[in-house]
Amino acid sequence: MRPTVLIVVLVALLVPQLGGADSGADLYLQSCVTCHGRGGSGVPPGGKHFGPPLQGVGAQAADFYLTTGYMPVQRADQEPVRKSSPFSDAELRSLVQFIGSFGGPPVPHPRPERGSVSEGLELFTANCAGCHQVAAEGGLVVGGTAPTLADSTPIQIAEAVRIGPYLMPRFTRKQLDDRQVDSIIRYVQLAQHPDDRGGWGIGHLGPIPEGLVAWLIAGAALVGVAAVIGGRAP
């Protein structure tokens, strides 16, 4: 008799939760509504909680902000940063579907294999390197940080280009068509695994780590040699 009671209790506890996890609307009410309002109508700034309307941003923006872990943010007045998402894959899908139902562009399907890495390098230097640094290591921009693209997936890159998250500009299809975005993705993939023929890449940041190596490795080694072969008594 005991086991049956236990099972009944367990089922009673689990069923509503399973049901909740399946429903994007419920997840939205739990985690997003404070800042984005009922039905994605948005909450104007002023209080502690605010956020833009989500009507019309589409599954594209929802997928980007959720898979990067940008959303949910803790504080509405700070730049969202990449982190692992608190949601399971199934929960992500249902949330994306729910926000997509407000209308807007779908999740893009980039095909980087169509792109050219050489064109990608050119387009990336022209359009993105000013913020994300030429090797996609990220950097400081006025008012925030352009993150490294080390962990960005092809879909996230294609989404970011069209959304223009936070300080990033939005690129229309006229400015960069889908083929060009494919090329950019090819290039970012190269930058994630660069061709370091010269040896240890020391962060692909140029002179700052190079100076550290010159002082802390070469300088230290040579002073060490001098100390060994030179006299030490004053």
Place this chain on the structure above:
Amino acid sequence: MIRRATRFLDERAGAAPFLRKALRYVFPDHWSFLLGEIALYSFVVLVLTGIYLTLFFEPSLKDTVYHGSYEPLQGQKMSEAYRSVVDISFKVNAGLLIRQTHHWAADVFVVAIVLHLLRVFFTGAFRKPRDYSVVMSVPIVGASLAVLVWGAGYPGIPSFEGRMYIAHVFLLPIAIAVLLSLHLLLVVARHHTQFPGPKRTERRVVGLPMVPGYVPRTLGLALAVAAVLVLLGGLVQINPIWQWGPYSVANGTNGAQPDWYLGWLIGALRLMPGFDVTIGDYTLVPNPFWGGVLFPMLVFAFLFAWPTIERRRTDDRDVHNLLDHPSDMSWRTAVGASVFSFVAVVFLAGSMDRIAVSVGVPYTWQIWIFRAGLLVVPPLVFVVTRRICSELSERKWSEVEPSMARE
């Protein structure tokens, strides 16, 4: 062997008196005296690798299209100069190794010069009769910086143009070589300095003779310098220009920086409050002048004027062949340490943007933190250094002669 060789030279060139003197030249022995030699040998590596590179470098800004082996640059428009550096990196035998060794040699050369400068400053090696060697070294540093600045093809800045190239590979290196030789001649003519010690006096040098003591050791140091530089050249990537892509005026990359030895100028530009000197609408002195020109000029002027300042203060006009222990000269050591700490803070401020990204301290806070650091750190360093020096030297004297410490 040596005897036969010297006889040969003597009979053909009458070199005996000179050789006898040279072979008997005595080198005082202290590790810190080797810092200048490290700089010298880095310079030698710099020149040797540079000669190899000139065989393949194309100093031309003419447009060309890349059709080499590196896929990501395929079909891109670039200058001949850039293409030739990519080819040196990927096509020429040992090209990348030599190119990277060349660049590391430049970076380490300046590190060694700075260390040597600190050594000369803190031991009082600049005093009469060597004050003119110090004056000599200013053009050496100037010429070196010029050659390095024109050589560095860092991202976002076009590297060479014909005339600058001649200066980089020919005129300035020869000028530096000549100045370095003069510097060494002056050192030899006035003889090396030494730390005071048993049997060492102003007139008597104790140390290693040229042969067999000094020559093998300095050759060993030369090989060690070459080894470190070639190892870095082979193992640690520096300025991978194929990753930066061809330069174009419109496309800068975030975080473009000059090589490390200009970091202090970047720092000064960033910390300097934003004001210029204007007359009506006309800007007489634009803001970058303060950080980029006036600040380094003041630092060099300080170094240049220091022997005079010190002579004024101590009224010491004697000839000095014995060095000071930094702790015995607490005033000089403290002033020097505090000035160098000032420069070091400015230097660190040159990487504020990277600090903001990696550590997360907002840039605007950092500006104020570093500015406050400039006001707080140097005086603090002055006081602390002075304290440490007097304690050290007091302890030393009380060990030598307990009664003297009381005085």
